[in-house]
Amino acid sequence: MDLNRTFAQAVTHQNEGRWAEAEALYRRIDKARPGMAAVTWNLGVVLKAQEKWEPALATFERTAKADPSFRGVNFNIGLCLQKLGRMADATTAFEKSVEVEPDDAVGRFNLASAYRDQNKVEVALEQVTSALALKPDFVEAQLLQSKLRTQMLPLWHVPMVNDAPRNDAYEAAIKAQVRPGDLVLEIGTGSGLLAMMAAQAGAQVVTCEAVPWIAETARAVIAANGLSDRITVVNTLSTALQVGDVLPRRADVLLSEIVASDFLSERIIPAVADARARLLVPDARILPARGGVRCALAGGDVLEKHLFTGPTSGFDLSAFNHLYPRSVRYDARLVQPVALSAPVDPFSFDFTGEPIPGSEHVRFTLPAGTDGRCVALAQWVWLDFGGGVTFENSPFIDSPASGWQPGFYLPDRPLTVTRGQVLAFDALHDGYNVWLSFRP
Numbered sequence: 001m002d003l004n005r006t007f008a009q010a011v012t013h014q015n016e017g018r019w020a021e022a023e024a025l026y027r028r029i030d031k032a033r034p035g036m037a038a039v040t041w042n043l044g045v046v047l048k049a050q051e052k053w054e055p056a057l058a059t060f061e062r063t064a065k066a067d068p069s070f071r072g073v074n075f076n077i078g079l080c081l082q083k084l085g086r087m088a089d090a091t092t093a094f095e096k097s098v099e100v101e102p103d104d105a106v107g108r109f110n111l112a113s114a115y116r117d118q119n120k121v122e123v124a125l126e127q128v129t130s131a132l133a134l135k136p137d138f139v140e141a142q143l144l145q146s147k148l149r150t151q152m153l154p155l156w157h158v159p160m161v162n163d164a165p166r167n168d169a170y171e172a173a174i175k176a177q178v179r180p181g182d183l184v185l186e187i188g189t190g191s192g193l194l195a196m197m198a199a200q201a202g203a204q205v206v207t208c209e210a211v212p213w214i215a216e217t218a219r220a221v222i223a224a225n226g227l228s229d230r231i232t233v234v235n236t237l238s239t240a241l242q243v244g245d246v247l248p249r250r251a252d253v254l255l256s257e258i259v260a261s262d263f264l265s266e267r268i269i270p271a272v273a274d275a276r277a278r279l280l281v282p283d284a285r286i287l288p289a290r291g292g293v294r295c296a297l298a299g300g301d302v303l304e305k306h307l308f309t310g311p312t313s314g315f316d317l318s319a320f321n322h323l324y325p326r327s328v329r330y331d332a333r334l335v336q337p338v339a340l341s342a343p344v345d346p347f348s349f350d351f352t353g354e355p356i357p358g359s360e361h362v363r364f365t366l367p368a369g370t371d372g373r374c375v376a377l378a379q380w381v382w383l384d385f386g387g388g389v390t391f392e393n394s395p396f397i398d399s400p401a402s403g404w405q406p407g408f409y410l411p412d413r414p415l416t417v418t419r420g421q422v423l424a425f426d427a428l429h430d431g432y433n434v435w436l437s438f439r440p
């Protein structure tokens, strides 16, 4: 057999997509002269084209054995392993591919995809960002990067820092209560905004941030604002901070905005309790000092259209309503709720006082303040910083941007209420979650 001629014929078949003929010729050459990387590579490619994953894998592995730096081989080993469902092994092969060929954008993209499949979001983002640095118009990588960023950075971060009334309340409280020379501990720095306000008030600030890439970016924001000498950002959960390390002593002020839309689910209660016990002076100023869950009866045509269905296009769809969750969150500007009662606070938390109970169950009533159709109990949050500085994100007040979304807790069906009619509710929290329900 003339090896060169046979190889040329096989390549022609391969280029024309005649995979079986190409495979047969490569196999003949491989049998006659085993282990030539150029042959096993091409054989692997035609096996891959026929989706023969097991033999393709074995063939690429032989190529890698003959020439470990053969361009593309680790990448193809990874692809075959992926097709065979061996995800961890595929990731190892993609890692090797990136190590051998760091300038290969596609290799980095595939490694990023493999990491993402295993929920390793941070390293996936690193790889896809490197892929885009190599090839900025790599649209598949742009899509993956955007999905990963969405997964990593909750979308409320930007409207939250653009929430001027929220920022103003914090700034007013900081100006009133933070003094030059204070040591301020912040829990959860995000963009670094509140830490910078405290530094501007003359304090030395130690701020922690649980999410590594947010901590890193906060450092950059703080440096860009010329405040790096006044603020230390530590990438850690507050509960892992120790006095004597980056925090030189117990802090004079605790600053935090780890207030979730339901107030509790960002775990403010245990975080503040832990900081008070270990990281603050006994009479530390705590900002916010108090806060809680506020609610009111809500109606409105637009809100109802988001919560209940009924007569539609001549049909009655109301039987569909029981599928809908009894608690949803919407941007208030989208659903335009209308208040049907005065507000009430089922839960209030004092961060300066006695330990807050780990769970509470209360019952309360609300009289309708007006006739109307009640479609939800609307819920929002309030904060009290002391010294008369307060804030609430009522869904009934128009606000250009907010990171918080009010909750809407639903009755079984819309209720026609008359002014003065009293409705009864259960309210429960377990320290992390809040549940509100209409009592029958």
Ligand SMILES: C[S@@+](CC[C@H](N)C(=O)[O-])C[C@H]1O[C@@H](n2cnc3c(N)ncnc32)[C@H](O)[C@@H]1O
Residues within 6 Å of the ligand: 160, 161, 187, 188, 189, 190, 191, 192, 193, 194, 208, 209, 210, 211, 214, 236, 237, 238, 239, 256, 257, 258, 259, 266, 271
């Ligand atoms: C709602 S954001 C507030 C960010 C910033 N302080 C502001 O008000 O603009 C809360 C941030 O705190 C972080 N975080 C929440 N609990 C934390 C904790 N116990 N320790 C460290 N970081 C925390 C979150 O990852 C998030 O980035």
